[in-house]
Amino acid sequence: MRVLGIEGTAWAASAALYDDAEDTVFIESDPYQPDSGGIHPREAAEHMGEAIPQVIQRVLNHAAETADGEGRAVDAAPNEYGIDAVAFSRGPGLGPCLRTVGTAARAAAQSLGVPLVGVNHMVAHLEIGRHQSGFDSPVCLNASGANAHLLGFHNGRYRVLGETMDTGVGNALDKFTRHIGWSHPGGPKVEEAADDGEFIDLPYVVKGMDFSFSGIMSAAKQAADDGEAIEDICFSLQEHVFGMLTEVAERALSLTATDELVLGGGVGQNERLQEMLRTMCAERGADFHVPEPRFLRDNAGMIAVLGAKQFAVGDTLAIEASTVDPNFRPDQVPVTWRVDEQSVARGLGATTASDGTTTTASDETTTQRGAEAVVDVLDPAEAGLSLPARCVRKRRVPKAYRHPLLDETLRAERTTAEARLTSQARRAGVPTPLVWDVDPEESTIWFQHVGTSDLAADLTIEPVRAVGQSLATIHEAGFVHGDPTTRNVRIGDRTWLIDFGLGFYTGHVEDHAMDLHVFRQSLEATADDPAPLCEAVMAGYSEVGRSEVVDRLATIEDRGRYQ
Numbered sequence: 343m344r345v346l347g348i349e350g351t352a353w354a355a356s357a358a359l360y361d362d363a364e365d366t367v368f369i370e371s372d373p374y375q376p377d378s379g380g381i382h383p384r385e386a387a388e389h390m391g392e393a394i395p396q397v398i399q400r401v402l403n404h405a406a407e408t409a410d411g412e413g414r415a416v417d418a419a420p421n422e423y424g425i426d427a428v429a430f431s432r433g434p435g436l437g438p439c440l441r442t443v444g445t446a447a448r449a450a451a452q453s454l455g456v457p458l459v460g461v462n463h464m465v466a467h468l469e470i471g472r473h474q475s476g477f478d479s480p481v482c483l484n485a486s487g488a489n490a491h492l493l494g495f496h497n498g499r500y501r502v503l504g505e506t507m508d509t510g511v512g513n514a515l516d517k518f519t520r521h522i523g524w525s526h527p528g529g530p531k532v533e534e535a536a537d538d539g540e541f542i543d544l545p546y547v548v549k550g551m552d553f554s555f556s557g558i559m560s561a562a563k564q565a566a567d568d569g570e571a572i573e574d575i576c577f578s579l580q581e582h583v584f585g586m587l588t589e590v591a592e593r594a595l596s597l598t599a600t601d602e603l604v605l606g607g608g609v610g611q612n613e614r615l616q617e618m619l620r621t622m623c624a625e626r627g628a629d630f631h632v633p634e635p636r637f638l639r640d641n642a643g644m645i646a647v648l649g650a651k652q653f654a655v656g657d658t659l660a661i662e663a664s665t666v667d668p669n670f671r672p673d674q675v676p677v678t679w680r681v682d683e684q685s686v687a688r689g690l691g692a693t694t695a696s697d698g699t700t701t702t703a704s705d706e707t708t709t710q711r712g713a714e715a716v717v718d719v720l721d722p723a724e725a726g727l728s729l730p731a732r733c734v735r736k737r738r739v740p741k742a743y744r745h746p747l748l749d750e751t752l753r754a755e756r757t758t759a760e761a762r763l764t765s766q767a768r769r770a771g772v773p774t775p776l777v778w779d780v781d782p783e784e785s786t787i788w789f790q791h792v793g794t795s796d797l798a799a800d801l802t803i804e805p806v807r808a809v810g811q812s813l814a815t816i817h818e819a820g821f822v823h824g825d826p827t828t829r830n831v832r833i834g835d836r837t838w839l840i841d842f843g844l845g846f847y848t849g850h851v852e853d854h855a856m857d858l859h860v861f862r863q864s865l866e867a868t869a870d871d872p873a874p875l876c877e878a879v880m881a882g883y884s885e886v887g888r889s890e891v892v893d894r895l896a897t898i899e900d901r902g903r904y905q
């Protein structure tokens with residue numbers, strides 16, 4: 343099968359030929375380069391209008407030359423190019439570009455006499471890595487211009503495990519370089535300048551698996567205005583921004599118990615980002631795949647490859663139904679080509695051994711490696727501690743992927759926050775473990791051992807409802823948990839909240855609603871049937887909390903975050 347792919351969501355006018363018999367991809371691209379400032383949507387669309395017919399023609403020439411290649415049944419295709427389908431990026435992207443390119447794709451499909459396939463650009467950024475790596479069901483980190491998110495396949499869709507709360511990662515870097523007068527695109531120039539830089543402190547914002555770039559970008563611009571060395575700002579931007587992306591990727595691996603990660607998107611070309619992710623995966627024993635650069639930046643090859651998978655299962659579009667969608671979210675895509683495959687969430691819940699005995703993922707005397715800490719369950723007598731009962735020692739171990747100064751600050755701050763907020767939540771009436779000792783130097787806390795397993799291992803309605811009540815209770819007490827996922831809830835005789843390390847004091851409705859959002863995202867990413875669980879958490883929350891928070895949650899979840 344041969345598929346002609348067409349891409350033109352923003353800056354890359356690109357066409358490609360994918361041949362599945364040989365698994366070869368031929369790509370022709372013509373980038374739009376703004377004279378000044380960032381991407382102007384109308385100028386970009388004009389570029390598409392001129393460049394798309396040319397790149398398509400070059401790919402058709404190549405297709406004609408190779409159409410009678412070995413073993414290929416060209417006669418089966420309705421044209422002399424041996425092309426069976428035309429796939430194009432339907433969105434997300436800039437409306438004027440998408441419309442221009444959509445028109446070209448429809449015309450190409452009609453003149454070649456083949457079906458049209460509509461591809462989601464974000465899913466294509468990630469499927470190319472899965473395709474090439476051979477991974478079953480990885481966590482996917484997309485680091486592109488207009489977006490930044492973590493996706494995992496679950497219950498027939500790509501679920502958003504975490505995403506930027508404001509701008510895309512590439513756009514954030516590009517806005518900074520525009521501020522200091524550098525030409526577009528700025529990302530590669532930041533990478534180059536970072537080579538000679540030294541570390542300066544910038545804001546670092548992670549909420550569960552979501553993250554925000556607005557604070558750090560304003561701080562970077564301010565630092566430039568204040569005369570800080572540009573190479574120091576570039577270096578520190580990379581350390582903070584990519585540190586955030588690596589941290590949330592690790593949290594997603596931990597939440598889903600997955601040991602496969604793929605990277606996608608234009609910012610994925612950055613070698614420091616690749617290095618951080620590679621180091622993090624190596625520390626956890628996870629496999630990591632980065633596609634080659636031509637498949638990371640916008641390109642039609644990824645569109646053709648995913649288009650071929652969709653075409654193979656009959657997922658085609660009638661011309662009259664092929665309108666483009668500038669806000670096309672990855673979780674809106676029916677993943678027709680993966681119906682029978684495994685979920686990203688694995689290793690959760692009860693496991694049945696070959697002899698038929700069932701065990702839950704309980705942790706009696708084990709060492710567990712979470713996303714940011716190593717947790718040991720200790721018998722105090724054996725460990726030589728004078729504590730009344732079984733205890734848990736939680737050590738925030740240094741992360742080799744992070745800059746040592748950033749690493750030290752984060753571990754110290756989170757250890758202090760965790761000890762303080764765990765106790766404060768308990769005083770507010772929420773079941774949390776007793777804090778027996780804290781060693782800030784070693785980023786270590788000793789807790790009372792609570793519960794018999796985590797909520798992820800046994801997801802049922804009642805504890806989920808209790809989590810809703812507990813979140814509302816701490817919000818009323820003036821702080822948020824910061825990372826309330828199903829892994830941070832222990833169940834048993836009661837429903838315990840643990841791991842307050844990302845918590846902070848706040849009375850803002852938005853922050854409270856984010857807490858609920860993070861918990862709901864974790865349910866949606868791991869539960870077989872998330873709907874009743876999502877209802878239960880809201881019911882629990884509503885018993886104690888404010889209705890404004892519930893209303894704001896709806897706004898957050900409706901908000902398209904593509905800027």
Ligand SMILES: C[C@@H](O)[C@H](NC(=O)OP(=O)(O)OC[C@H]1O[C@@H](n2cnc3c(N)ncnc32)[C@H](O)[C@@H]1O)C(=O)O
Nearest residue numbers: 351352486487488489512527529530608609612639640
């Ligand atoms: C919707 C679609 O149009 C959009 N595509 C897009 O933004 O192009 P993409 O090729 O995925 O990413 C381009 C971004 O990638 C950044 N970039 C390229 N090379 C980089 C590098 N070495 N380091 C950091 N950023 C880099 C650029 O500065 C630019 O912001 C998207 O995927 O979000």
Ligand SMILES: [Fe+2]
Nearest residue numbers: 486487608640
């Ligand atoms: Fe892209």
